Amino acid sequence: MLRIENFSKSYKGKRAVNQLNLKVDGGDIFGFIGHNGAGKTTTIRSIAGVLDFEEGDIFINGLSIKKDPVGCKKISAYIPDNPDLYEHLTGIAYLNFIGDIYEINKNDREKAIEKYADAFELTSNLGDMVATYSHGMKQKLAIISALIHRPKLLILDEPFVGLDPKASLTLKNIMKELCNNGSSIFFSTHVLEVAEKLCNRIGIIKGGNLVTCGSTEEVIGDSSLENVFMDLIQEKM
Amino acid sequence: MKKVMPLVRVQLWAMIAGFFAIGEQRKKKTKALFVGFAFFFLMMSGTSFFYAYGLGTLLNTFNIINALPSLFMALSSVMVLFTTVFKVKGTIFGFKDYDMVMSLPVKNSEVVASRLILLYSINLVFVLIVMLPMTVAYGIIANPNWVFYLYSIISIFLIPLLPIIIASILGTVITYVAMGFRYSNAIYMVLSFILFFALMIIPFFMQGSEEAFAKIHQVISNQINNLYPLAALYSRAVNDYDLASMIIFAIISIVAFMVFSLVVGKSFVRINTLIMTGSHRSNYKLGELKTSSPMKSLFKKELKRYFASNVYVMNTVFGMLILVIMVIALPFIDTNTIVEGIDVAGAVEDIIPVIITFCISTSCTTMASISIEGQNLWITKSLPVSVKNIFLSKILVNLFILSPGLISTIAIGIILKINFVQSLITILTVIVFSLFVAQYGLVINLTFPNLKWSSETIIVKQSTSSMISIFSGMALVGVQVALLVAMGSSLIANLIFIGILLILNLLLYKRLTGRAIRQFEKLY
Numbered sequence: 083m084l085r086i087e088n089f090s091k092s093y094k095g096k097r098a099v100n101q102l103n104l105k106v107d108g109g110d111i112f113g114f115i116g117h118n119g120a121g122k123t124t125t126i127r128s129i130a131g132v133l134d135f136e137e138g139d140i141f142i143n144g145l146s147i148k149k150d151p152v153g154c155k156k157i158s159a160y161i162p163d164n165p166d167l168y169e170h171l172t173g174i175a176y177l178n179f180i181g182d183i184y185e186i187n188k189n190d191r192e193k194a195i196e197k198y199a200d201a202f203e204l205t206s207n208l209g210d211m212v213a214t215y216s217h218g219m220k221q222k223l224a225i226i227s228a229l230i231h232r233p234k235l236l237i238l239d240e241p242f243v244g245l246d247p248k249a250s251l252t253l254k255n256i257m258k259e260l261c262n263n264g265s266s267i268f269f270s271t272h273v274l275e276v277a278e279k280l281c282n283r284i285g286i287i288k289g290g291n292l293v294t295c296g297s298t299e300e301v302i303g304d305s306s307l308e309n310v311f312m313d314l315i316q317e318k319m
Numbered sequence: 320m321k322k323v324m325p326l327v328r329v330q331l332w333a334m335i336a337g338f339f340a341i342g343e344q345r346k347k348k349t350k351a352l353f354v355g356f357a358f359f360f361l362m363m364s365g366t367s368f369f370y371a372y373g374l375g376t377l378l379n380t381f382n383i384i385n386a387l388p389s390l391f392m393a394l395s396s397v398m399v400l401f402t403t404v405f406k407v408k409g410t411i412f413g414f415k416d417y418d419m420v421m422s423l424p425v426k427n428s429e430v431v432a433s434r435l436i437l438l439y440s441i442n443l444v445f446v447l448i449v450m451l452p453m454t455v456a457y458g459i460i461a462n463p464n465w466v467f468y469l470y471s472i473i474s475i476f477l478i479p480l481l482p483i484i485i486a487s488i489l490g491t492v493i494t495y496v497a498m499g500f501r502y503s504n505a506i507y508m509v510l511s512f513i514l515f516f517a518l519m520i521i522p523f524f525m526q527g528s529e530e531a532f533a534k535i536h537q538v539i540s541n542q543i544n545n546l547y548p549l550a551a552l553y554s555r556a557v558n559d560y561d562l563a564s565m566i567i568f569a570i571i572s573i574v575a576f577m578v579f580s581l582v583v584g585k586s587f588v589r590i591n592t593l594i595m596t597g598s599h600r601s602n603y604k605l606g607e608l609k610t611s612s613p614m615k616s617l618f619k620k621e622l623k624r625y626f627a628s629n630v631y632v633m634n635t636v637f638g639m640l641i642l643v644i645m646v647i648a649l650p651f652i653d654t655n656t657i658v659e660g661i662d663v664a665g666a667v668e669d670i671i672p673v674i675i676t677f678c679i680s681t682s683c684t685t686m687a688s689i690s691i692e693g694q695n696l697w698i699t700k701s702l703p704v705s706v707k708n709i710f711l712s713k714i715l716v717n718l719f720i721l722s723p724g725l726i727s728t729i730a731i732g733i734i735l736k737i738n739f740v741q742s743l744i745t746i747l748t749v750i751v752f753s754l755f756v757a758q759y760g761l762v763i764n765l766t767f768p769n770l771k772w773s774s775e776t777i778i779v780k781q782s783t784s785s786m787i788s789i790f791s792g793m794a795l796v797g798v799q800v801a802l803l804v805a806m807g808s809s810l811i812a813n814l815i816f817i818g819i820l821l822i823l824n825l826l827l828y829k830r831l832t833g834r835a836i837r838q839f840e841k842l843y
Binding site for chain 2: 127130131132133134152153154155156159160162166167168169170171173174175178179181182183184185187188191192195196199205206207208209210
């Protein structure tokens, strides 16, 4: 579903990500872990087609994000770590806008909005302007907007930040449901317990280099993800 | 007080940084932009001088030159009042870095003082642009005593104070009332436009002769003195060298400003909390949804974004409003008298296209359409929509805003009974010029984007992009006038102008379908 080949990105000469190669198959929940400034967000934004890059390529369902960005975006969805949404729209107007852009038919759109808005307990707030939403509510709205077109690849940057415990559980269940239906999820997180329990595959990035990548069992072994992560971070410092 | 100045400094720098935000080229172009800003200041001051000198000469022939300083004082006060009303939300209340600033170990009154000083500094620049040239023009015409210069210069620093207070109160009340409505911006803008219409349309319904022109100013001057007592005090101070009036004028301005700062300081947190909480209904029930095509939806989103920003609308729609007012007023005025009166060579038909293109040049919305995306850019960039369609939606919104230009052109042609060929050429000019304005604004904004703004005012009014696009449009109007003068025939001049615009439009289209796409992709 997702293939990253020799991907590198520099900002003003400073290498943020260096020769990254990884693969995410259909049904995978891939946890992308690293400390602040390791290159997680750069990678995620590049996969989502938000960030331009020169070296390497990223393929979603066989399509290159460089050559066919629209095709890639049609089958994927992205939620940034701090979802700044259109504050001049109401929640429902924003969801309807996303529905129009992804050309979701009326029935499917209404059903999906009802399903996810109810699940995240946001239905009664959908008539309010996004400007009046709290951080958590904006996060929920961004998640709903990403789910309504049933993406084959869901790309999330720190999705659990700002969510209340119930909404976090709802999101985890939805992530599992999506993967059971053949979609893939690529997400970054600092909450290692969540990654350990939720992901079937994990990649750890440090200083722009992928230092380990594999199934959760392979990466963790007999230890815990926290120990593995700390060992890897300290190892090459 | 020692904590106020660092706050003012940081806010002023944020504003200046916004003005000079030119992405990667920031360092390289800063010097050039300072020169540009100086040029802008001189140009505006020059324009102000010529207007003051022209009006002063006219007033002098009717022996009412004394009305000039109070007229200009009133003009700057109205200008400060109008522009500040729109700045209150975002500067004093509901500003983006509110949480950060309020968490600092600084008193509320100091935060308020810093915000008011910021407003004062911005307004002072514009008052200087209006009042300094007037002082020089009045000096040349009336040859006054040195006391006039002394009082005039002191007054310049006092003039913005009271209008800022009045505007802040009005702005706060409007913002507070509007918070109860979901579509508060619409109500806010309609009220503002009604006020503007009233101010604009009154002179149109008066006689167009020189004598009446001078009388209008005298009447207005008297009215202003009655309505705005500070103008009367100012007038007595600078015209009659009345020290008592000068002192009262200064005391009222300064004391009012201090009292206002204290009062706002007391209710600052409460008002900000109210404004930032907004209107919650939380009673939405899912119903039937209306679907649209992706392009239509993008267009609607862009249009809603445009109308959601008061400052964006107020700064780009006046040209079109003037045209609409002109169409309404035309049947009531004798156009030939006006043309003769203002001593312009040529017929009304020759001047009409110039007025229309000038109004269009001030109504460019695309010049801020990329910057206004700000932190929302990730949404546009992650949508399955081609960059060309994103550009198209922004251009279409600008053309939609400019559409009254085309309708007015047709209406003017009918009202003034302009012949068919000339009307057709004017319509063509309007179409190609509108297309130019929309495309050019977008190209300029892509070259000088500012996605990290703290206030919409920065990108709409004080950005490199807005300055370049508006002044380039005006420069093209200058080319149109030059062609008219050089060719003698308006028909040939307009045909050449259309030819130039067609070539420019083709070049801009090429840019928007090539390099501009890459510029957009590189934005983050």
